Amino acid sequence: MTRLFLISAVIIFFGNISTGFAQTQRIALGDKAPEIELSDPNGRPVPLSSLKGKLVLIDFWATWCAPCVKEQTELAGLYKKYKRSEFTKGKGFEIYGVSLDAKKSNWETGIHTLNVQWIQVSDLKFWQSPVAKTYNIQELPFNVLIDENGIILAKNLHGAELGKAIAGYLIRK
C-alpha cells in the first residue's frame, strides 16, 4: 500500500516537473517594488517611482511574446475603465509597460499597432535586461500590482483574476 503510494507520488513528481516551476518568491507580496529606471521610446527616462500615489500595474511583456501581445487588448480595457478611478490603494490607475524587446523598431511598431496608451519603457536588452534579474522574471507575460507607495499587492495575475484584484481596491461612492 505505502509502496504504491510512493510510486504514484514519484510518477506525479517527475510527470509534472517539466510542466513548469512556480515563480520564485523573491519579489514578495508586501515588499517594496524595486525601482525601475528605464526610458520611453523617445529616450525620456520614466522612473517607476514617478508614479507614486497611483495604483500601478507593472506589465513585463515583449512584441516577440505572443501571449503578451494578446494580453495588451485586455490591459487596454482595464486602463480605460480604471484610469481615473479612486482606489483604497491609490488615486488613479496606471500601467507601466516594461518591454523585453531587443529591437527598437519592433517595440515601436508593437506600441503603434496595438495602440498602447500607457507608459512604455525598455532598455532593449531582451532577456539580458537587468530588470529581468531584479524582478526574478522566469517567463513572460509577468506582472506586479503595486500600491501608491510602491508596495507589492499582487503578482502575475491575468485575465479575470487581474480585473477582480483591481476592482477590489475601488472606493465605492
Added chain:
Amino acid sequence: MYDVNEINDLTMKTKIAIILFLTVSLPGMAFNLFSSQEQKDPWTPQQLLNPAELAKMLNNTKLPQSYVFSVGPQAVIKGSIDIGPARMKGNLDNLRLQLDKLSKNAQIVIYCGCCPFDRCPNVRPAIELLKNMQFRNYKLLNLPRNIKADWIDPGYPVND
C-alpha cells in the same frame, strides 16, 4: 486456516490502492502523451543539445567549434551569429544564405530562447530548413524555459 474476512479485507485494500494509483497517475500520463502527440516537433530528442555541453565547447577553444545561429530576438550566446527571428521570411532566407556556405557535415547549433518550445515561433522554421537542406549534424539548444533561465542565470558565456 485463513479467515475469509481477512482475505476479503486484503483484496479490498489492494483494490483501493490500485484505484488510487490509477486515478492519481493516469491523468498525468495521458496529458504527457497528449502533449507530445500534439506538437509533432521536427527534431528528435537526440538532436537536443544540453546548454552545459555548448558552454563547455565555447569555454574551450581547443575543442572543435560549432556554428551557433541565433534565430530569435537577440544573439545572447557568446560568438553566435544573429539571424533574427526565423518566423520572418527575410530572416529565414538569410539563414539559408549562411547555410549555403557550409558543408552538409558542419556542426550546427540553433537556438532562440524567447519562450518554451511549445510557444516559440522561431525554432521550427529553422530546424525544418536544416532538415530540408539535408544537413547531417545539427542540434537544437535545449532551452526549455528561455535564454535567461537556462543560459544567462547559470552563468554561461554571453555577448556583451
